[in-house]
Amino acid sequence: MATILVVDDEMGIRELLSEILSDEGHVVELAEDAQQARDFRQRHVPDLVLLDIWMPDTDGVTLLKEWAAQGHLTMPVIMMSGHATIDTAVEATKIGALNFLEKPIALQKLLKAVEQGLARGTAAPVAPATAAAAGKTAAGGPAVVASAAALPVLGADGVHGMQAAATQTASISFDIPLRDARDAFERAYFEYHLARENGSMTRVAEKTGLERTHLYRKLKQLGVDLGKSKGE
Numbered sequence: 001m002a003t004i005l006v007v008d009d010e011m012g013i014r015e016l017l018s019e020i021l022s023d024e025g026h027v028v029e030l031a032e033d034a035q036q037a038r039d040f041r042q043r044h045v046p047d048l049v050l051l052d053i054w055m056p057d058t059d060g061v062t063l064l065k066e067w068a069a070q071g072h073l074t075m076p077v078i079m080m081s082g083h084a085t086i087d088t089a090v091e092a093t094k095i096g097a098l099n100f101l102e103k104p105i106a107l108q109k110l111l112k113a114v115e116q117g118l119a120r121g122t123a124a125p126v127a128p129a130t131a132a133a134a135g136k137t138a139a140g141g142p143a144v145v146a147s148a149a150a151l152p153v154l155g156a157d158g159v160h161g162m163q164a165a166a167t168q169t170a171s172i173s174f175d176i177p178l179r180d181a182r183d184a185f186e187r188a189y190f191e192y193h194l195a196r197e198n199g200s201m202t203r204v205a206e207k208t209g210l211e212r213t214h215l216y217r218k219l220k221q222l223g224v225d226l227g228k229s230k231g232e
Contacts, residue, residue, distance in 0.1 A: 001025050002027070004027070004114070005037065005040055006018060006050045008080065009032055009055045013103075021114065024111065033058070034058035045075055048114060052080050060080075061091060064096060078099045078100070078101060080105065081100075189208075
């Protein structure tokens with residue numbers, strides 16, 4: 001049983017997530033805005049936070065930055081939004097968010113993300129200097145900052161592959177056509193997961209929610225190098 005803080009200004013979303021997570025045996029705490037979330041974090045350290053990006057008083061990314069700067073980002077945080085751009089998602093993961101869920105959130109995706117977040121355990125606190133630099137540089141990228149302490153131990157090739165994919169994602173130009181930007185993001189996304197899972201197509205398929213056949217077809221279409229894939 002874990003304590004999960006749900007931060008969302010929409011009552012319907014809060015109640016739905018609370019019902020689902022309570023049915024899973026978790027203790028769910030609710031906050032309707034950033035200030036309530038701040039107050040709760042001052043008193044308690046939840047095992048996981050589900051944090052909405054767009055809120056009326058302070059947006060979720062700003063709150064995430066505050067927690068990181070104050071040394072309060074000691075728990076896994078999963079961002080949620082129905083309107084976030086790739087840029088926003090990348091910024092959140094660079095600051096320290098563990099994952100991103102797009103609304104409307106599918107039940108299985110929610111449960112899987114929560115399970116993975118709780119399995120990671122307590123994230124390493126983000127130092128104020130790191131947090132201040134997070135919005136100014138792409139160095140390290142989302143994979144390194146978001147969960148470096150909790151990632152499985154990888155060989156040098158795997159770490160370098162993750163860093164390269166993360167940097168590539170963060171440097172995508174927004175002046176190119178949408179289709180090209182989407183392809184660039186997806187290419188970096190799959191290269192990141194391939195590096196993280198040491199080339200295991202089975203685990204990458206599981207992580208990305210794709211059938212292996214569809215995954216192979218997608219990687220070939222994007223021109224992702226499968227030379228190092230284990231294909232297991």
